[in-house]
Amino acid sequence: MLMYERFIGRHRDDFVTLEDLYKNYSIKCSDDFNFAYDVLDQLAAEKPDSLAMLWVSKHGEEKRITFGEMKRWTDKTANYFKSLGIKKGDFVLLVLKRSYLFWYAILALHKIGAVAVQATHLLTTKDYVYRCQKAGIKMAVITGDGNCTEEFDKAAPECPTVQLKVVTGGKAAGEGWLDFEAGIAAASEDWQRPTGEEATKISDIMIAAFSSGTTGYPKMVAHDHSYPLGHIMTGVFWHRAEPGGLHFTISDTGWLKSLWGKLYGQWFAESAVFTYDFDTFSGADILEKLAKYRITTFCAPPTMYRFMLKEDVASYDLSALKHCCTAGEALNPEVYNQWKKATGLRIFEGFGQTETTLSCSTLYPWVQPRPGSMGLPTPGYDLVVVDENGNEVDPGVTGEICLRAESMASRPKGLFMGYYKDEGSTQRAWHDGLYHTGDTAYRDELGFLWYVGRNDDIIKSSGYRIGPFEVESALAEHPAVLESAVTGVPDPIRGFVVKATIVLSPGYEPSEELVKELQNHVKKTTAPYKYPRVIEFVSELPKTISGKIRRVAIREKDMRR
Template identity: 80%
Template sequence: MITYEKYTGRHRDEYVTLEDLYRNYNVTCDEDFNFAYDVLDKLADEKPDQLAMLWVGKDGEEKYITFKDMKTWSNKTANYFASLGIKKGDFVLIVVKRSYLFWYIMMALHKIGAVAVQATNLLTPKDYVYRCQAADIKMAIITADGDSTESFDMAHPECPSVTIKAVTKHKNAGDNWLDFEAGIEAASEKWERPTGDQATKASDRMIVAFSSGTTGYPKMVSHDFTYPLGHIMTGVFWHRVEPGGLHFTISDTGWLKSLWGKMYGQWLGESAIFTYDFDAFQPKDILEKLEKYKINTFCVPPTMYRFLLTQDVKSYDLSSLTHCCAAGEALSPEVFNQWREATGLRIFEGFGQSETTVCCSILYPWVQPKPGSMGLITPGYHMLLVDENGEEVDPGVTGEICIRSDGPHNKTKGLFMGYYKDEATTKKSWHDSLYHTGDLAYRDELGFYWYIGRNDDIIKSSGYRIGPFEVESALAEHPAVLESAVTGVPDPIRGFNVKATIVLCEGYVPSEELVKELQDHVKKVTAPYKYPRVVEFVQELPKTISGKIRRVEIRETDANKQ
C-alpha cells in the first residue's frame, strides 16, 4: 500500500478528473498521529532497504541512507536527547545547514514530542538572542562550519533558557559544547513510543518557524503534528514524486521550505530525497548533480532556474527528469519558456506560506501551467480573495488571499495553529473563520490565480523572504542614518533586490564610501543576505498624514524609472 493512501483513502491515479479530486480528496488521521512513528518507522519496517536519502557533501562524499537507517539513527538521537533531559514540549534550536543530521534530529524530536525550531547559519548574535528569548530555547545544535558557534557564544549570555549546546562534526569547541555526533553514536538504537502524559497527540505543537518579520520582529509560526499530512498534496500531487524515485528541492534546512521539499510529502509518496550539502549555489554544479545522480523530480525558486539557464542546459543529460516545480516568488513566462525549450519540461508553480502548505498550484495531469499564474486552489484548502471589508471579490479584481478555516473537515491539514505566545497577532490575521495571508492576487474567469504582491511590503530576493523592519532596524543603529525605508526593486536575476532609501543625519554627505560602509554595517548587524544592494539618499521620505512611511510610493517611483 502506498503510504499516503492510509490517510487519503485513495491512490493518486484513482482520481479521474480534477472535479473528482476536489470533491473526494480528504485527509484524516488518528488522534495520536505522529509522522516519525506512523510514516517513517512503518516504512522502515515494511521497506527497510529502500533508499530514504542520498546525501552528497561538498567534497563529494556520498551517504546512501535507507528507511531502516533513518529509523535506527533517529532512535539513537532520541535516546541521546532524552539522556540530556530533553522531553515533550521542550524547544530545540537546529542550525545544521544541509547536514544529514537534520533528518535524524527532526525525527527524534517528533518521537519525543519536543518542539523543533529551524534556523539558518547566517544568523548574527542579535538574531540568536531574539529567537532564544522569544521561544525559550532549551538546547541549541549548531554546525561546526564557519563561525556559527562563535556567533552563538556571543549571544549565549543573553539566552538564559539555553542550558545545553551541541556542535556537529566532532568539533571540540570547549567544555560548554557537547560533541553531537559522539553523543548519538554512543546512544542505544532501541526506543519505545512514549505513553501516558509523554505521548504525543495530533493536536500538540510540533514545530515553530520564525517568519520573515515584515511589520515587526519575526513571528513564531506554530504547526501541530497534522502538518506533515498537509504535504501529501505538496509531494505526491504537486511535486509528483514516485515510489523509489529521487526528489531534489534546493533549500537550506534553516528554512521551512526544507520541510516542503525534503521530508514529509516525499516520504509519504515513498520517494527518496536528494540532499546536496553545498556552500554556494553554482548553476554548473547543480546541473552536473542533476545529470550524475539522475534526479527524477525537481523544485527550486524561479531565481535559480534563471541562474541554471545561464548555462548550456541542453549539453547536460537530464533525461531522468520527469517533473519540475517552482515556488518562493513569481515565475516569469520567459523563464518558463526557456526551461521548456532547454529540457522539454514545463515548470509547475505553487504558492504557500510558512503558515500553510501548498494552497495554490498547478496539478499535473489535470491542469497544464499558464505561465505567470500561481495555478488553481489546491484541494484540501478553501481559498478565496476578499476586499478590505472581508467581502469576496469578483474575477479580475485584486483581493487579499484568505483561507477559510471552518470547512466541512474542521481544520485544514497544514494550516498553522497560530502565532506562538502572540494571541493579539493571531486574532488580527485570523478572524471570522478566515486566515488573512497578507498576499494579494486576482482570479481569472477560469479560476487561475495571478499573484500581485504582499500588502505588508515583504521582499522576495533569490528565494529569501526579507522583512523591511529588520533591515531598517539595522540601518538605524548607524550614526549616519536619520531614517530609512526598505523596499524591493525588480532584478532580472534575483527577482528583487533589497533597496534602502535613506535620509542622512546632519553632517553626513552621500558617497560611494558611505554606501559600502552602510552595506557592511547591515551585514554585521543582521543576516548578510538582507543587506541593501541598492542605496538611494533622499532629503525626505514620502509619508502619510499620520507620519507613516509610504513604501508603496517608493516602489511606484522605482517602477516608473524602469
C-alpha cells in the same frame, strides 16, 4: 498500498478529474498521529532496505541512508536527547545546514514530543538572542562549520533558558559544547513509543518556525503534528514524487521549505530525497548534480532557475528528470519559457507560506501551467480573494488571498496553530473565519490566480494600483537584467511613481541609454503606465537571510534621501 494511500484512501491516479480531486480528497488519521512513528517507522518495517536519502557533501562524499537505517539512527538520537533531559514540550534549536544529521535530530524530537525550532546558519548574535528568548530554547544543536558556535556563544549570556549546547563535527569555538555524533553513536537503539502522559497527540505543537521577517522581527509560527499530513498534497500531487524516484528540493534546513521538499511529502510518496550540502549556489554545479545523480523530480525558487538558465542547460543530460516545480516567489513567464525550451519540461508553480502548506498550485496532470499564474486553489484549502471588508471580489479585481478557517479545530491540515505566545498577531491575521495571507492576487475568468504582490508592496500611482511582480516580470525578459526589485517612490504629482532597482547581467554597464531601453521595453511588454520612471543600478539587492528581496529596505532608503 503506498503510504499516502493509507491516509487519503486512494492512489493519486485514481482521481480521474480535478473536480473528482476537489470533491473527494480528504485526509483521515488517528488522534495520536505522529509522522516519525506512523510513516518513517512503518516504512522501516515494510521496506527497510529502500533508499530514504542520498546525501552528498560539498566535497563529493556520498552517504546512502535506507529507511531501516533512518529509523535506527533516529531512535539512537531520541535516546541521546532523552539522556540529556530533553522531554516532551521542550524547545530545541536546530542549526544544521544541509547535514543528514538534521533528519536524525528532527525525527528524534518528533518521537519524544519535543518542539523542533529550525534556524539558518547565517544568524548573527542578535538573531540567536531573539530566537532563544522568544522560544524559550532549552537545547541548541549547531553545526561546527563556520562561526555558528562562536556567534551562539556571544548570545548565550542573554539566553537564560538554554541549558545544553551540542555541536556537530566535534569542533566548537568555545567551551561547554557536547559532541553530537559521539553522543548518538554511543546511545542505545532500543526506543519504544511513549505511552501515557509522554505520548504525543496530533494537536500537540511539533514545529516552531520563524517567518522571513521582511517588514520587522520574524513571527514564530506554531504547527502541530497534523502539519506533515498537509504535505501529502505537496510531495505526492505537486512534486509528483514516486517510489524509486529521487527528489531534489533546494533548501537549507534552516527554513520550513526544507520540510516541504526534503521530508514529509516525499516519504508519504515512498520516494528518496536527494540532499546536497553545498555552501554557495552555482547554476552549473546544480545542473551537474541533476545529471550525475539522475534526479527525477526537482523544485527550486525562480531565482535559481534564472541562474541555471545562464548556463548551457542543453549540454547536461537531464533525461531522468520528469517533473519540475517552483515556489518561494512568483515565477516570471520568461523563466518558464526559457526552461521549457532548454529541457522540454514545464515548471509547475506553487504558493504557500510558513503558516501553511501548498495552498495554490498547478497540479499535474489536471492543471497545466499558465505562465505567470499561481494556478488554482489546492484541494484541502478553501482559498478566496477578498476586499478590505472580507467580501469576495469579482474576476479581474485585485484582493487579498485568504483561507477560510472558522476555528483552530476546523482548520485544514497544514494551516498553522497561531503565532506562538503572540495572540495579538494571531488575531490580526486570523479573524472572521479567514486567515489573511497578506498577499494580493486576482482571479481570471477560469479561476486561475495571478499574483500581484504583498499588501505593503502595492504601488498606488495616479489612481492606478500597480503590483511589482508584473513590472519585474517584464524587466526579466530583457537580457541586461539579472535581478530587479520594483517599489514606489514619492512623487508630488502622482503620489508615487514606479522605481526599478536593478542588478545587471554580466557584460552590461549602467548608462542613460540603457535606462531608456529598459523603460521602453517595459512599455511594450506590459501596460505602459506601469513602466519604471526611476531606475537605479546596484551591485546587489537587499534580501532576508532566506533570500527574499526586502523591498521595504529599498523604500526606507528612498524615504531617507
